[in-house]
Amino acid sequence: MYTVLVIDDSASMRRIIKDMINDIEEFEVISMAVDAYDAREKIKQYEPDLVTIDINMPKMDGVTFLRNLMRLHPMPAVVVSGEGVRGNDIFDDGAVGFIPKPENGESMQSFQHRIKDTLLNLTFLLKRYTLKKPRALIVKKTNNKEIEYKIHPDEVMSSKPIRGNGSKLIAIGSSTGGVEALCKVFMKLPSSLPPILITQHIPYGFSNSFAHRLNDNSEVNVHEAKDGMLLEKGHAYLAPGNMHLSIEKSGLGYKTKLLDTKKVSQHKPSVDILFRSVNNVIGSSAMAVIMTGMGDDGMIAMKDMYDNNVYTLAQNEESCVVFGMPAKAIKAGAIKDIIHLDDIAEYIIDYSKGKRK
Template sequence: MTTTQRPARVLVVDDSALIRQLLTELIDRAPDMEVVGAARDPYDAREQIKALNPDVLTLDVEMPKMDGLVFLRNLMRLRPMPVVMVSSLTREGADETLEALALGAVDFLPKPQVDIAEGLEAYAEDLLDKLRAAARARPRALPDVRPTAMRRRVRTTERLLAVGASTGGTEAIRVFLQGLPRNCPGVVVTQHIPPGFSAAFAERMNRQTGLVVSEAQDGQRVLPGHVCIAPGDRHLEIERDGARYVCRLSDAPPVNRHRPSVDVLFRSVAVAAGPRAVGVLMTGMGVDGAEGLGAMLAAGADTLAQDEATSVVWGMPGEAVHRGAAAEVLPLERLAEAALARASAEEGRGGAHHERTA
């Protein structure tokens, strides 16, 4: 919503007349939103953007006349605005959607399945939540980050970095991971992401960072310099096995409407690692992760939250700050260095907080 409390103005862009109609009907149900136009291709969208001045755009990737990614790249260069991608749940679609997020799209969701009526209500709720968050978001270009050198020797097998994110998180996680050296403690990540996208996301992070990144497997050891990302639709938990940390995957019910859930990961890390862990909660819509970050803090872990200025949506980290669960609030670009500094401290939270990052 804008400061005048008028409905958020949405432009729907899709080459399918059926999808345009369905998205329009779902969005127009909400009193705080209105569809001001529907475009069949990027050229049509460009003219409607000029004429209608929408607040947020839904955008398909595969369209005639101009590829959706080309259009998005031009849009973010010439007239940056919040964009939610509506894409197919295929492997190729996952790669293209992650590229769209790298170009500046705020969020994404799959295309609605028009022949499955019983799932449409849940889809509509998800769609409207993402559009509301996008209308308030602050899209911005994110940098490539050089790895931070370790300040001191870290007993990496005993240290653990736990990261959670949602809306805007795929690129925020990239920035964080690019800031870590190859000898960093093991990293475990829960990003709200659907099935079929998490493997593509892990492979993308493996290519773009200096770390070994993979989709987590049940029973997998968490090793220094390695990153384990929760699979879509499965909770990731961490268990202690002697001096090792091990990934456990679960099909338990969603928590805070999410599976994987950041709270589930953080609570398990609080038990398994306690003061040997550092928790990092980044950009995202909702409250998932705030309670778990508090559990980590209570267990003696260092806890960091991304600040509002650099978050696409300051829902999850903002809630953690509100609850007092974040011991320190930092811009995205400083989170990796701060996490390493905390992991380097000999006695966890008690000694680490005397070394505030300047």
């Protein structure tokens, strides 16, 4: 079953689209939104597998919202609009489908057929996107009230920090706004750095293409992490969109270890799991960077790292798209330096040369 968020400013059209999608056995409308800002909050709340977007909406038009969505939180999106002229453009903006709304007396039955055909033709993409994709929260209903249970990193990985043995490694965690922020950082990084591990909250199916994008715009060799990859200087390893990224000792070096477990701190991959693993295996000789993002993922393990004398760094509020994750880590007393996005690359280079500890 694939979950859908319907975004349309017309109440009647929202109901029509909802009913038509719910008639398709493989799909269920999990919620509806009246504009882009409402949609943004409901995407965070429900993490749908697919969104439908109208073009003509108040506050922010659908095309602008689509572009922002693909930049900040890429996911499958289908445009459902009466503006057929935009049909050829929206694919360049990131949409995976376009369904014109009925016009000139077209029957609702014909409209329903087009919705069904389009969505069923996208199941191949949605299977990739939702493969092993758990929900953001474990939700139980009691007396019609929703109770949210947040998984602590202890339930997946115990905290066993070690003293640093001199091995250098850079661990980076980010979420909302992190795609563009990471691109800006990596454009400035040389190929001479210690291994870099990245956990960016990104849907399954998009992490590989994002790794290629980073690789094409950096001297660092960037890979989507696979299980058992040896960590090398001048290389970076991005957590896949449906697995936790961790590391383990391998002979005289280290290798990646992917974990297919519960979501931790509401995410999979989780920054907390990456940071905890690095603290357990590399210890105080590592560097940890927390960047723009919503929520508090990374805060718990970053505090452990700080207490273990790991060099910890946070992006400042001014340069964050969402000052959530860095703010939580700062409030927890887990950060040594707070700096602008434009300076993060310089600090990473300094760390690699032993200038920052």
